[in-house]
Amino acid sequence: MPDEQLALDNINFDIYDGEIVGIIGHTGSGKSTLLQHLNGLLRPHSGTICIGDTDITAPGVLMKDIRRRVGLVFQYPEYQLFEETVAKDVAFGPKNLGLSDEEVEDRVKEAIGLVGLDYEKIKDRSPFELSGGQKRRVAIAGVLAMKPQVLVLDEPTAGLDPGAHKEILAMIQEVHKAQNNIIIFVSHNMGDIADLSDKVMVMNDGKLMMVGTPEEVFGQKERLAEIGLSVPPVTELMHALKDAGVPVKENILNLKDAEAEIYQYLQRKILHD
Amino acid sequence: MIRDITLGQYYAGESLIHRLDPRVKIIATLLFIVELFIVNNFIGFAVCAAALAVYVKVSKVPLSFILRGLKPILLIIIFTFCLNIFMIDGRIIWQLGFLKITVEGLLTAVFMGIRLVLLIIGSSLLTLTTKPISLTDGIERLLGPLARIGVPTHEIAMMMSIALRFIPTLLEETDKIMKAQQARGADFESGNLLARAKSLIPILVPLFVSAFRIAQDLAMAMEARCYRGGKGRTRMHEMRFRGNDYAALMILVLFLGVTIFMRMQLPSVL
């Protein structure tokens, strides 16, 4: 490349078993590049990536082994569907892993169930005649059927309507509960990030700017604002109240806590007056 | 990466040549090709090469950039050179078994080699100095008279310019789909020819689906923007011949005369 730039610059992080990790950062901050390194689609110029005990950047590591460990669901994954039937499409991944036919079928059944679809009803339908939300589930099932230890999702809810959006988020939580795998997802929706993540990573200009719990990360509104990122809308509201001189706790990440906090304040005031 | 492939090989610039009407440049290129076939001796080629050198100089396209474009076709040039040098009978000057080089063969090979190189450089200058979109515009207008006898010139030009617009989009789409299928364990590199051809299905099907979706969206958007074919359509960039264009045409005609004159007056090499 003539104008070589560092798309990723000295990134270091650990993710533990069973964690859900949310990644935020604006377009071009290196999020997608990072995700593609995690399953070997891109290889780092320097540095190592270990999944479990295996260094996936070591020479001689089989791609198949990496893909088995890390499943990557791209943005708008429904655009990669290609088979005649849903069952065949979901089977594509496990078949590529060289599994036996019975094993493949079992996994397909399980994966389709995991994403909340009815296997018997949907298995013989063409993926192209499903609704947008269903297509996306089938595409995610295609990766889940490979039983990855780490499931990586790039903007899993992009372009969906609010109903389908909520369903996909619930589905991610279901999958996590059922498999207790590591889930890493990218989103622009700070509310979703705060709701789902155990750990939040903030990317900017190819660098990892912050890592922490949602409370720690979203507690730094100014630092996020500097790189053009926001806090969840509820947090935004609490800050607005605080700025207007209302003495409320501003580091609140969900609607329930916000309601309680504002209610408490108002009740106290109304009773006093 | 796949999206780094550029098409048309345009070299952005603001030179006199860049600013010429694309129609003049298309005519110039066609004439130059004709002239290369009129010329039948080395002096003629020297004149053509000199003219081309002036053209390159004025266009301000770096020579290295032009020569880089020759690289992919180097093999063809060498192949034709060898074919000519060994295959033509005549006065033998060197022989090894069945391989022989003759005076006539050597002359023809050099002659054809020069013709081919000049031809490629000359025509690549058209795309190097003209934006693809101006090129399609120019072609549309040059073919304009054919529209009267029912040739869909506007439609052809529109299709070409839409193709130019969507090539990068489809390349990007292909890149994305390939990566997504790789993430599902697809392997495009190993196996025999049949296995490899089969491994393309997971790319081609989604790509076709995408292409149709794009076509549908685009058709809808074009209709919404009142597109109704070439009839009654005006253009923002008017193509009008200016002083430079007329001057260029004059030079072209003169040059054509010179090459014809040289063919008539000078002895042929072949």
Add this chain to the structure above:
Amino acid sequence: MKNIIRIENLIFEYSHLEEEPAIRAVDNVSLNIETGSFTAIIGKNGSGKSTLAKNLNGLLLPSGGTVYVKQWDTRDDAHIWDVRQTAGMVFQNPDNQLVSSIVEDDVAFGPENLGIEPKEIRERVDKALADVNMGKYKKKAPHLLSGGQKQRIAIAGVVAMKPECIIFDEPTAMLDPKGREEIMSIIDELHREGITVVLITHFMEEAVRADRIIIMDDAKVLLDGTPEEVFAQEETLREANLEIPMAASLAHKLRKRGIKVPEDVITVERLVEFVCQYK
């Protein structure tokens, strides 16, 4: 006020295959769009909102009922180009609606189709690009731009046709928050300049900016009113699988706990104002 678009008993049906029964995407909808207004049409996927939008400028033609744009029936072939010039449209996918490989040529596409004089096209293109803050990108290739920038070019392409009304069909659905904000502020600006705006969206926070919200559900109009009126109907909205804006939802919850929050508290600003009166 005059109505720029009048929809009378609109029915739109389609079928995938000849033998299949027709699906009714829009079922007997009647409504008017006032000149100069900003209307948001909300509904989940498959509610008929996009089909309705495409009926507003003759991209789809009614199976029953009539749509008028100014005085023209959209089914009148003689005036279809008047209809489309009056009511322009911006689509969801920023990539798939740009025709040319050079930004300014793309913006010129509409005016060229209208047969405008070259000199005036030039002026319109420069003005439209300036309106969307993309003047310095006019010689660029669209595929090198961000999603938000491409969508701005698409808007400029419509603005250059000098429409009186612009229908935005989910213009931000595929954009990141930055791109979304850019597009929304341009829509606000166009509305301020007097263009009638119809915004199809499923983002409630965007709809709050409109002066009228129409909720589509199951091919019919479910609710129609000011944002305050519509977001007060939390239950109805929830049943239609739609969310209400965060501030409105919070106000609703406080109301349930006995605090008298006025109905018009649907934005963060209004909620802050409300809480502040007790300071």
